[in-house]
Amino acid sequence: MKNIRKRASLYLAAVALAGVPLVAAPNLAAAQDTALSPTRFNPPPCDFSDTFYEDNGLIPSQVIGRFGSARRTGPPAIPGHPVNWVADGHCSDHDPDRRDFRILATTGGFPDDGSGAPNQFISILGFLTSQTAFETSYNRTVGGSTIAISNSQNPRGIAMQDIVSNFEAYGLVKQRLPNGTFATNPCAADIASPLAPPTPCFQLNTVNTVFTPNLRQDWRFASNRNAMDGSDNNCISTDPTVCPNGVSDSPYGYFCDDLLGMWIITYVWFTVDPANPGPVCGPIFQALIAKNGASLDGTPIIKTADETNNQIEANGCGAEGKLAVNGTDGGAIWLVCPAIPDPRNGAIARDAFLDQVRLPSGAPQNPQMTANFVGLQTTGEFPGNGNGT
DSSP: OHHHHHHHHHHHHHHHHTSSTTSSOOOOOSSOOOOOOSSOOSOOOEEEOHHHHHHTTBOGGGOBTOBTTBOSSSTTOBTTBOOSEEEOTHHHHHOTTEEEEEEOEEEEEEETTSSOOSOEEEOOOEEEOSGGGBOSEEEEEETTEEEEEETTBOTTSOBHHHHHTTSEEEEOBOOBOTTSOBOOEESOTTTOOTTSOSOSEEOOSSGGGGSGGGBSSOEEEOTTOOGGGTTTOOBOOSOTTTOTTOOBOOSOOHHHHOTTOEEEEEEEEESSOTTSOHHHHHHHHHHHHHHHOBOTTSSBOOOSHIIIIIIIITTTSEEEEOOOTTSTTOSOOEEEOOBOSOOTTTTSOTTOEEEOOBOTTSOBSOHHHHHHHHHHHHHSSOSTTTTOO
16 A cells, blocks of 8 residues: 555656646656666666667668667757667666667657557657668577578568568658648658649658657557467468468567567558548548547547548548658658557656657647656556556
C-alpha cells in the first residue's frame, strides 16, 4: 500500500508541476542516473553501435540525422528540454550493442492493434532516404560464427530491406499550406492520388517534413506484427497438418526479425478539403472528429487501420502511399525508430521528454498520451488501468 501511495503522489506531483493538468511532462532532473535497480530494471533507449547497424544490414554513415551524431538540438526538442540526446556511459554497460548516447526525445504514437490507445513510445534515431543505405555485401566473424550478407541477403536468403518494409509507420503530414489552402495531394507525382488534383500539393521532399512540428497528428506504428504471438501469420513447419498452406516466413515479426526497429513510412492524406467534404465524406469526418477529435488541419484524427482503410480510403476520402525507394523523391522512406518493448520500470528516464503533436497553445493534442508518459516517467507504470488505454 505504501508503494502504491508513493507512486500516486509522485504522479500527482508531476501533473501539478506541469502547470496545466496533463499538459507537459516535468523536467525532473537535469542529468539522469540510469543505473538499473530492482524497481527500474528496463534501461532507457540508446543509439545502436556502428557494428550492430552493419551486422543487421545497414550502413551507419547513411543514417540521416542520426541521434548521437546529429540533431542534438532542434526538433523534436521542446522548450524546457533543449537537447534530444545526451552522452551516457551506462548505455553500453546495459547492452554492448549500443553506443553511449541515450535518447531523451521519446516519440508517442498509436499501436496498430485497433485499440486507438496512445501507449506506443519509440525513439526516432534517424532516417533513410534511399535503398543504397542497405548493405549489399558484408562479412564479420564472431567467435566461431560468421555474420554474412551477400547480394543484399542474409544467410536465410532474405534482404533486410524486405524485412523492415513489412513494418509501417503511418506519417500524417500537415496538408494545410502557409497561405491557408488545403492541399489534397503530395507533390511527389509518383504517389499522388487520382482522387484529387495534383495541385495545390504538400511537400515530402526532405526528412524535415516528418519532424513533429510538420505533422497534423501523432504517428501510428505496426509494432503488433509479432512472430511470437502468431499475429504475423508465419508458419515455418514442413508438416502439412501444421502449415496446410505451406511454409511462410513473412511478413516476419517486429521484435524478432526487425532488430533495428525500422519502419517504412506510409504517408496518409485526405483527398477532400474538410471545409467542403461533400455528402459522402462529410458525415464520416463528423463522426470521426466526434470520436477522436480534429487534427491541426481540421481533418479527423485517425488512430486505427479500420478508420484509415474502411472509413476514409474505402469511401474515396483519403489515400496513402510510400516514397520511391531509389531516393528520387528526396524525403524520408524508412525510420530507424525502435519501439520501446516495455516502457515501464525505468525505460522512460526522468530526464526524457515526450515528443508529441501540440496545439498552437502548446498544449498536447492528445492529453491521454501525456498522462501515460508522465505515469511511466514518475512511477514506472501506466496510470489508470495499467495498460495505457
